[in-house]
Amino acid sequence: MNQPETDTRNVHGARCTWWDAISESKTGAHGLPGCPHCGGVLYEVATEAQWWEAIDRHDKHEPGYRALMEWARGNCYPNFDTLKRAYALYKKLEKDPDIKELLNGGVEGAEEIAFRMKKMTSR
Numbered sequence: 383m384n385q386p387e388t389d390t391r392n393v394h395g396a397r398c399t400w401w402d403a404i405s406e407s408k409t410g411a412h413g414l415p416g417c418p419h420c421g422g423v424l425y426e427v428a429t430e431a432q433w434w435e436a437i438d439r440h441d442k443h444e445p446g447y448r449a450l451m452e453w454a455r456g457n458c459y460p461n462f463d464t465l466k467r468a469y470a471l472y473k474k475l476e477k478d479p480d481i482k483e484l485l486n487g488g489v490e491g492a493e494e495i496a497f498r499m500k501k502m503t504s505r
């Protein structure tokens with residue numbers, strides 16, 4: 383279910399790592415916004431700016447957290463450890479110029495790679 387564009391809420395998974403603008407969510411259980419991938423329930427903050435304020439606060443204690451969360455946008459992983467492993471793998475893979483080209487080669491290529499990485503990292 384797409385919300386009107388005036389809806390500034392930013393949402394994140396309660397049981398997965400997905401986060402994005404509420405307009406990217408899908409209607410889940412009981413008609414509430416859910417993760418578009420796993421359907422999981424979401425928590426919300428009022429605005430994306432508020433979301434980044436919290437991320438930046440955390441980044442002071444855990445440098446690199448913001449970069450991780452920028453990468454995590456739109457990615458549903460079952461838990462934070464898996465997200466971190468997928469991100470680490472992405473950082474390794476993007477050092478290869480051919481793979482980097484694929485990674486940056488558009489949504490289709492990125493989705494395929496993300497899907498494969500998820501399979502690899504969730505074993």
Ligand SMILES: [Zn+2]
Pocket residue numbers: 395397398399400417418419420421422458459
């Ligand atoms: Zn999810």
